[in-house]
Amino acid sequence: MIGRFAPSPTGPLHFGSLLAALASYLEAKKSQGKWLVRMEDLDKPREMKGAAEAILRTLEAYGLYWDGEIVYQSKRNDLYQSALNELNVDKRTYACSCSRKEIQDSAINSQIGIEGIIYPGTCREKHITKTPHAIRVKTLDQNISFEDIIQGHVTQNLAKQIGDFVIKRADGLFAYQLSVVVDDYLQGITHIVRGADLLDSSTRQIYLQDLLGYQHIQYAHIPAAHNQQGEKLSKQTLAQAILAKDASKNLYQALCFLGQRPPADLGAEKTEQILNWAMDNWDINKVPKQKSTAI
Numbered sequence: 214m215i216g217r218f219a220p221s222p223t224g225p226l227h228f229g230s231l232l233a234a235l236a237s238y239l240e241a242k243k244s245q246g247k248w249l250v251r252m253e254d255l256d257k258p259r260e261m262k263g264a265a266e267a268i269l270r271t272l273e274a275y276g277l278y279w280d281g282e283i284v285y286q287s288k289r290n291d292l293y294q295s296a297l298n299e300l301n302v303d304k305r306t307y308a309c310s311c312s313r314k315e316i317q318d319s320a321i322n323s324q325i326g327i328e329g330i331i332y333p334g335t336c337r338e339k340h341i342t343k344t345p346h347a348i349r350v351k352t353l354d355q356n357i358s359f360e361d362i363i364q365g366h367v368t369q370n371l372a373k374q375i376g377d378f379v380i381k382r383a384d385g386l387f388a389y390q391l392s393v394v395v396d397d398y399l400q401g402i403t404h405i406v407r408g409a410d411l412l413d414s415s416t417r418q419i420y421l422q423d424l425l426g427y428q429h430i431q432y433a434h435i436p437a438a439h440n441q442q443g444e445k446l447s448k449q450t451l452a453q454a455i456l457a458k459d460a461s462k463n464l465y466q467a468l469c470f471l472g473q474r475p476p477a478d479l480g481a482e483k484t485e486q487i488l489n490w491a492m493d494n495w496d497i498n499k500v501p502k503q504k505s506t507a508i
């Protein structure tokens with residue numbers, strides 16, 4: 214069993230990302246598995262200076278020690294390019310030079326999917342060579358289904374609900390959907406535990422795994438933490454950084470949020486005791502089967 218935590222260094226660790234870190238850690242460690250940390254630092258324009266280092270120091274302060282070396286996505290472009298080349302060989306991709314505005318304008322005749330406008334496939338047969346262009350992967354009008362350990366049965370039709378999606382951006386950066394699939398495969402990840410804000414990405418990732426001939430992975434999507442205004446905790450919504458000095462309090466609260474019902478006096482213990490209790494008692498079936506909860 215190999216699990217992972219894959220933060221984007223766009224800001225320091227907040228309570229929402231602690232939940233994903235803790236749940237993925239406990240799920241792996243409960244079965245004597247490995248827990249890897251991968252820094253998803255491909256989107257340099259969105260990166261916050263010092264955040265990657267700060268995230269790692271906070272994980273250590275919370276007793277969440279990872280196995281092996283940290284993988285930095287920014288150093289792995291060659292690997293993503295090889296995967297892209299494989300998809301190109303099979304003619305699964307095409308170049309797209311549509312601007313955001315053009316896609317918006319063409320939307321009159323197209324439909325809104327689960328993540329906004331469904332790209333109408335304007336460039337599919339155009340064989341665009343002029344640069345800059347993005348690379349999209351062709352989707353199929355068929356259902357992709359999987360059983361999520363927490364959220365249950367999930368089915369999506371990528372052509373009808375998402376549309377042909379970008380795997381390399383026009384600015385040359387590889388998109389999350391491709392890099393995450395390549396890395397989870399190369400790192401031998403067997404179990405992905407993460408926030409349910411990424412549930413809708415899973416079918417795209419399974420689709421890419423199929424196209425690339427990779428094995429499927431077991432998914433478990435924990436409820437994403439929202440603030441009182443109903444916004445996902447993130448840098449954009451000014452989620453507060455969690456501090457090293459609050460490790461015990463935050464770990465205790467995270468266990469409560471994850472439905473584990475720790476005994477009241479555990480909150481006063483050191484992080485090591487809290488994590489020991491958590492490892493002995495972790496039960497993923499107790500995690501609330503919701504996509505989000507306010508904290």
Ligand code: GLU
Pocket residue numbers: 218219220221253393407411
């Ligand atoms: N880097 C992503 C994020 O911070 C998570 C990726 C994943 O767990 O698949 O939202």
